[in-house]
Each structure stands twice: as C-alpha cells, then as structure tokens.
Amino acid sequence: MTPAGRGRAAARRPEAERWTVAVDVGGTFTDAVAVGSAGGRHVAKVPSTPDDPAQGFLAALDELAAMGFVPASIGLIAHGTTVATNALVAQRVARVVLVITQGFRDLLGYRGGSRPDLYSLQPAPPLELVARCDRLEAVERLDHAGRVLIPLTDDEVRRVAEAVAARGPEAVVVACLFSYRNDAHEGRLARAIERRLPGIPVTRSAACAREYREYPRTATAALNAALRPVVGQYLLRVDAQLQARRTTGRLVVMQSSGGTVAAPRAEREAHRLVVSGPAGGVSGAAALGRRHALDRLISMDMGGTSLDVCLIDDGVPPVRPEQTVGGHPILCPSVDVVAIGAGGGSLVRVDRAGRLRVGPASAGARPGPAAYGRGGTEATVTDAHVVAGTLGADTRLAGRLRLDPTAAREAVARVGRALGLDPEATAAGILAVTLAQMTGAIRRVSVERGLDPRGYTLVAFGGAGPLHAGLLLREMGLRQVAIPPEPGCFAAAGLVASDVRMDEAQTVLWPLEPAVLAAAASWYREAAHTLTQALAADGVDRRRVRLRWRADCRYRGQGYALGIPLGSGSRADLGGLRAAFDAAHLAAYGHASPQEPVELVTLRLAALGPLPAPAPSPAPASRRAPSPVPVERRRVRLPLARRAVWVPVHRREQLRPGARLRGPALLEQMDATTLALAGQVLVLDPQGTLWLREAPGR
Secondary structure: OOHHHHHOOOOOOHHHOOEEEEEEEOOOEEEEEEEEOOOOEEEEEEEOOOOOHHHHHHHHHHHHHOOOOOHHHEEEEEEEOOHHHHHHHOOOOOOEEEEEEOOOOOHHHHOOOOOOOOOOOOOOOOOOOOOHHHEEEEOOEEOOOOOEEEOOOHHHHHHHHHHHHHOOOOEEEEEOOOOOOOOHHHHHHHHHHHHHOOOOOEEEHHHHOOOOOHHHHHHHHHHHHHHHHHHHHHHHHHHHHHHHOOOOOEEEEEOOOOOEEEHHHHHHOHHHHOOHHHHHHHHHHHHHHHHOOOOEEEEEEEOOOOEEEEEEEOOEOOEEOOEEEOOEEEOOOEEOOEEEOOOOOEEEEEOOOOOEEEEEEEOOOOOOOHHHOOOOOOOEHHHHHHHHOOOOOOOOOHHHOOOOHHHHHHHHHHHHHHHOOOHHHHHHHHHHHHHHHHHHHHHHHOHHHOOOHHHOEEEEEOOOHHHHHHHHHHHHOOOEEEEOOOHHHHHHHHHHHOOEEEEEEEEEEEEOOHHHHHHHHHHHHHHHHHHHHHHHHOOOOHHHOEEEEEEEEEEOOOOOOEEEEEOOOOHHHHOOHHHHHHHHHHHHHOOOOOOOOEEEEEEEEEEEEOOOOOOOOOOOOOOOOOOOOOOEEEEEOOOOOOOOEEEEEEEHHHOOOOOEEEOOEEEEEOOEEEEEOOOEEEEEOOOOOEEEEEOOOO
16 A cells, blocks of 8 residues: 555545546556545555556555445546557557548548658658558548538439448548538438448548648548547456456546546547547646646656647647647647657667767566666666666565666666766766757746746656656756656646537638628537537536637638637627737737738637545645654766766655655655755655745845
8 A cells, every 4th residue: 555545535435435436558658536525535556567557547446445335336437548559650540441532542642742851852751641552432522611512412412322341441530622611411321321321420520620721631530530449448348457457437548638538538539548648737727826826837748658748828728729749730729738748768778979868768567677677788768767766775666666777777777887987977868869859848938938937836746757857847948847746647647627628620711800700609609508518428517517619710821710709609709809919919929910911711619527526635734743753765867967966865755744854865655765955955845745946145
C-alpha cells in the first residue's frame, strides 16, 4: 500500500463511501486516483502493459481496491487512454474501405498538396489510412451549396453496398463531396452498407466534422473508422472486466479537448481520443490554478516517455480546432499541447557525428531504464539521475521498484566511452541536454508566441517533472513552481476535475453582414439545444451546462481563419464580431484591414457540464515536528554543478503544512522526487501543494 493509501481514512468503513476513480494509462506507468464521498483518497501507480493496456488499467484498479474500498462502491470511472495514439504510431489500425464521390478516389493520396519537409528529396509518406484498392467511387455529386448535380440512384446505392461487402472490411467510411452542406447522399449510402454488413462500424464524414476542406474532413473520417474497432474492442475488454469485479460505475473517457465523454460515445468518436493522455494533466493544472487564484500557468507533464507542455492564460486551457497526428489532420478540438520525446525513460545515444542525443525513442514500460532491473541495457535519463545521485538506490518507486545503481552506471558508462568521459561527467551531460530540450519546449508555447514566461507559474508533475522543476525555474526565470500532492499521478487526478464536453461546428462561408447574423444566432440556439440534450442523456444536470461560443473569420480572399470567442451566440454579440476580428488580426499578425470585407467561415459551440463527483479532501496535517528532519544525506552531483555535494533527503509524507526546506534538498515520495537547488526554497501549503521559489535576495 502506498503512503497516500495508508494515511487516509484507514478506519472508515469502505462500503459507506461512494468513490470516483480516475485511471490514466501512460507509456511507462498507469496511474490511478480514488476520491471518496466522505473525504477518503487513495493513489496507485503500476507499470503499464503496452501489449494490452486494459491489463494495466485493471491492475491499477485492483491496487486501489486493496487499499480500502470495494469496486462495487465506485460511482464513476474517468479514464485517460493512449490506445488511439499508440494504434496510430504502431500502425495497428483496422482495415478500412472508403466510399467517395466519383473522381475523388485519390484525395487521400494527394493530401493537402503541401510539402512538410521542404529539403527532403524523398520524404517518407505517412501511414496510408486507406489502401488505394479499398477506395470505391460512388456516382453522385453535390455542388458547393449542397445542391444535387448528379443524383444518387437506388441502383448505385445497391452496387456500392455490394462492392464494399465484397472487400470484407473491418470498418467503412463514407465521404461525399460537400456533405458538410448536405449529407443526404452520405446517409443513404451509410444506411445501405450497415444493412448489408451488420456489426461493421460505418463512419460518415459529415458526422465527424461538418467543416469544409475535403481532404481534412475525409482524413478525419477515415482515421475515425480505422480507430473505432481498436478503441471499441479495448473499451469492451475493460467493461467486461469491470462487470466481473461487480463494478457498476459509469465509465467516461478523456477526449483531446480536455473534456470527458461517455464510453459509448467515445467508441463512435474515436478520433477525438488521440490526445486523450496529455489532456487530463492540463485540466488538472487549470483546476489547481483556480484553487490558488492563478490564471497564468505553464503545465509541464514529464513522465517516462514524453514531455507535454501547455501554456494556460486566463485560467482556461487553450483548445485549437484541428490537430495533426502522424502527418494526418484531425478536425476536432484539441488541447494545445507541445509534446517532445524527453521523459525519464528517453534513450540516450551518441550519433554518427559524435553528438550526445536524448530521445525521442523510449525504453517504455518493458524493459524500462537499466536501473529498473528488468533487462534494459541502454542508458536513459533516469539512469543519469541514478549515477548523479539525485535518485538513490533506496528510493521507493511506484510498482514496488528498486533501483539498481550498478546497472545504471554500466549503461551510462557505455555512452561515456563513446564520448571519452567518465560516468559522472556523462550523466551531467545527459541532464544538460535534457534541460535544453525542456526549455525549448517551454519557449515554443511562450516566447515563440510573443509571451514572456517569467510571469507564469510552472505546474510540474509526472514522475520526472518535479525532479527538473528547480532547474527550469532558474534557467527560465519563472515566477514560481507548483508541485501538486501526488505529482506522478496528477494527470489521473486531473480527470476527476474535468468536465463532460461536447462540441459542434458548421462551416457556413457567409459574408459577415447584418443580413446573416440572425441565421448565425439561430444555428447557435439549435446547437445549444442539441448539445444540452446530449449532455443530459450522459448524466449532466441541464442547469449546470456551460456554453462557449466561437466563430472563425477571415478577410475575403484569405486561405485561413482566426477563431474569435463570443460572449454568447446572440445576434447582439454577433454584431460586435467584425470589430473583434480586426483586433484579433492586429494582435496575431501586426496589421488589420478594417476596410476589407470579412467572411464568416465556421460557427463553433462547446457545451461543458460537471458530472457528480466528490471533491478531493485537503492533505491531512502530520503530527511530526514542524522542522523537517532528513531521513538521510546523500552525495549528489547536482545538474550543471562541477562537483558533488552532500544533500539532505526528506520524505514528503513527513512534512506538515508550513514546512520550509532550503536547497539543496531532495524530497522523495512514492510517485516522484522533487529537487531544490541551492538558493531555492520549498514550502508546503495547507492544501498539500509544494511551492518552489528562488530565495529572496538571491
């Protein structure tokens, strides 16, 4: 049992509480948090099972159950998953047959016509979503306004359905030209195929995205079709095992947008789960900011496989309407996260030019870093910390892991021989390169967007985040660092704080004139009603539904639009859209053209609502003395330092609110280690959050 599990509500009768459970499956570890209606709280962290993520999910749930509650008392399970992402990366997706308008069979091959790598003579093409032999043409055609140019006959519908069935697909996608204006042809074809192939999922492009640009919409639908059997089978396995454990709680899944959705809807909209993993941590960071009245945050999640960074302004996580994964555009709202391959398990190598490289490949959950003693032999960032002493041989890790300093040193030494350096100097170099990559990621979401990161609070979490937080605080001159109570499981905790979210969009391509404002307001009213009804069906109280309105605009003749937030979808608010767009264009590009006509491109609406879930209780005060006493002193070569020094090591669960630690110091806990450099101060507040700051006068 973890310290967190032992310390909370041990005497409470487990069956008296209803529990909300969050499970976040990462590339190296699977994290779980249980929050009880009477204030109980448990945390678990187990190794992930990449071959079958459901096993890691269930192992985490069983670990929680062993801490003091029965699965039958679970009221809600929130789940963040990398199943969709991993399926794309590993190219383990379903075989899809595409039905498309005659003459557009090669649309997916032509893509957007752009060249991602200008200087590559032979660029590697991305995964082919649908093989050319599985792309079928349907004789039908609509014009840009959705009017029928070539009718779709009953004979053609039957012919297409038979042709699809003859190919024996695992999933089908139907994408007709201009279906975002009129989806009647898509609907007839899809219904005929569903009758001919019962049990085979059929995806319509207009159901995925009612937006213009044929390639992104078709690619989104094809990707959804390819993922549906994978995601569906995974959710079925999880559901079957939950039923076997007599768990009746509702299962909701984190979407790329930072909001959850009921599991059946998640299967139908699998393309909305591709960035499910990082979104939970961003939602948790925003919730932490609200609790502490902070609205300028940088969320940093450093786990075993990757580093995910997101800048949060005004307390609201940024969401963009489109994302690109594996070279494919996906038309769905997504939290604006910058991800790089720099985690605790990132592999270290020396390239042909003799340069030290860290990532993007990772040791993953199996075999993991050499220090884990599971057969790994290649050096990782974790091994460098073991050699440096910032992670000790007796450090208690999640999953009952014990570190092997000898294996770590041997792995780092092999890298050092290629560089002509001893293991200590090599470890220092690995950590310096890692720090450079981390600062680069933070600069991408701040400096490169015209924002000064020095006014922001860094929320550092993930198993490796707090270990590097002090370095980033000093390197980038950040305001301060907030480290949550269970940083290694914080992404899972963020799932509990997330809202249920549904989105709707409609491309209209109208001139922004007074005559169209009434039609736009009417669309917003109808969309609001539809989304509110859907959220209510998923268990959200209608009275607590919140709406966010947005409109994409551009000057006539421009190729791309700017998203403009609206106070509401009323005609009055739409009347101020022109001035708001001019101001946004000036801020984004440094110029505006008030005399130019503006086009209203796409109307967007998001509906959010909380599910009934217990609030986490504050960390209990310890009975220990307020002056922290180290459990040991360890010889450590701090990152960027020239020599090793003796550093006190503390246990986080032994601190009481108000405790202060002066750096250099190490603070260990089950799921993470926090490092404070010389001249820095760590303070624990009454809510259990650690604050890392530069000491006054430094």
